[in-house]
Amino acid sequence: MDIPVxxxxxxxxHQGATSWARAxxxxxxxxxxxxxxxxxxxxxxxxxxVLAGDLRALVGLPAFDASAMDGFAVAGPGPWGLVGTQLAGxxxxxxxxxxxxxxxxxTGARVPKGTEAVLPYELAEVVEGxxxxxxxxxxxxxxxxxxxxxxxxxxxxxxxxxxxxLGLAASLGHDALSVRLPTVTVLVTGDEIATNGLPGEGVVxxxxxxxxxxxxxxxxxxxxxxxxLGDGYEDLAEALTTARSDVVVVCGSSSxxxxxxxxxxxxxxxxxxxxxxVACRPGHPQLLAHVDVPADGSAxxxxxxxxxxxxxxxxxxxxxLLVPLLSAMxxxxxxxxxxxxxxxxxQVRARPDDACLVAVRLREGRAEAVGHDRPGSLRGAAxxxxxxxxxxxxxxxxxxxxxxxx
Numbered sequence: 001m002d003i004p005v006x007x008x009x010x011x012x013x014h015q016g017a018t019s020w021a022r023a024x025x026x027x028x029x030x031x032x033x034x035x036x037x038x039x040x041x042x043x044x045x046x047x048x049x050v051l052a053g054d055l056r057a058l059v060g061l062p063a064f065d066a067s068a069m070d071g072f073a074v075a076g077p078g079p080w081g082l083v084g085t086q087l088a089g090x091x092x093x094x095x096x097x098x099x100x101x102x103x104x105x106x107t108g109a110r111v112p113k114g115t116e117a118v119l120p121y122e123l124a125e126v127v128e129g130x131x132x133x134x135x136x137x138x139x140x141x142x143x144x145x146x147x148x149x150x151x152x153x154x155x156x157x158x159x160x161x162x163x164x165x166l167g168l169a170a171s172l173g174h175d176a177l178s179v180r181l182p183t184v185t186v187l188v189t190g191d192e193i194a195t196n197g198l199p200g201e202g203v204v205x206x207x208x209x210x211x212x213x214x215x216x217x218x219x220x221x222x223x224x225x226x227x228x229l230g231d232g233y234e235d236l237a238e239a240l241t242t243a244r245s246d247v248v249v250v251c252g253s254s255s256x257x258x259x260x261x262x263x264x265x266x267x268x269x270x271x272x273x274x275x276x277x278v279a280c281r282p283g284h285p286q287l288l289a290h291v292d293v294p295a296d297g298s299a300x301x302x303x304x305x306x307x308x309x310x311x312x313x314x315x316x317x318x319x320x321l322l323v324p325l326l327s328a329m330x331x332x333x334x335x336x337x338x339x340x341x342x343x344x345x346x347q348v349r350a351r352p353d354d355a356c357l358v359a360v361r362l363r364e365g366r367a368e369a370v371g372h373d374r375p376g377s378l379r380g381a382a383x384x385x386x387x388x389x390x391x392x393x394x395x396x397x398x399x400x401x402x403x404x405x406x
Contacts, residue, residue, distance in 0.1 A: 066108055068141060207378060216326065312374065312375050342400065
């Protein structure tokens with residue numbers, strides 16, 4: 001793998017920290033080179049993935065000649081004599097129409113052989129078993145294969161699996177799809193973490209566990225598990241070595257304090273670190289590492305993302321490393337990009353050596369800072385549409401890049 005390890009430079013006073021832009025680029029490159037295994041998933045689990053191959057029609061659409069309206073299937077010129085009734089889901093049982101004959105028919109029902117048109121109820125008049133009205137040839141019949149022919153390619157590999165794609169696949173006879181959909185396990189660490197109720201003395205509610213599932217899904221991956229751990233080395237080692245996901249996200253053990261064991265555990269596992277600290281605020285203590293990624297570039301191995309324990313810092317870090325990594329693994333665009341650059345207004349403070357990400361709303365062509373940007377508070381992010389990325393040493397003039405929030 002050609003991705004460089006941490007370069008040992010000094011950024012923002014932190015030895016080895018990587019610049020924010022370079023960290024995002026390294027995450028993207030690692031995702032592209034690692035890839036995501038192709039999985040054959042039932043339709044109910046394939047949402048959000050990316051098609052690993054072209055989607056072809058197993059049956060035509062429609063699969064048979066069917067009525068598009070409630071009314072009368074007719075043959076020849078009218079008036080027509082009624083000879084039967086045809087409901088949806090009921091075989092026609094060899095019924096065919098001759099000239100001057102009609103069958104009362106429901107929407108979606110298979111039309112009898114010989115049908116030339118369907119006359120809707122609202123355009124028909126029935127008197128003593130005879131149907132009258134103007135039926136235009138070919139109207140209100142869905143002819144077999146007119147939308148999609150059997151074997152036709154309808155979607156190319158690389159297409160995101162949306163709800164509409166799932167419905168289309170089902171209509172074309174598919175029960176499963178081959179997709180690239182990275183799997184993720186989240187480990188939230190900390191002896192002080194509570195997962196429900198009001199926190200007691202010295203205890204805080206976990207905000208990162210509820211936050212990350214939406215981020216993971218937004219980036220095009222599937223969350224398999226959120227697990228809460230204490231601060232012990234052995235617990236973290238067990239959780240990392242037994243995780244079977246493509247990506248393992250560790251929250252709260254990525255700094256360098258006495259209870260932060262992520263680096264030690266990854267070192268014992270033989271992991272190679274790509275990013276160790278990012279020169280940004282909030283969210284400096286981030287980490288990106290991998291083990292057993294094949295040299296030939298084929299999908300495989302486990303990737304590790306370390307996020308800070310403060311919720312807003314964790315969200316910034318997830319948009320810095322996790323989102324670019326996951327989207328690149330499946331070959332889809334990074335959903336945080338594309339808003340562009342805007343002038344920034346409001347009370348903000350840049351740093352000389354670190355990028356600063358501040359929560360903003362878009363108002364009349366400008367990015368308006370909403371405040372509440374402390375590392376431990378998600379209030380600003382909850383009010384915002386994006387983070388404005390202030391480059392190191394920003395002087396308050398010119399436009400700044402916006403990073404879309406999930």
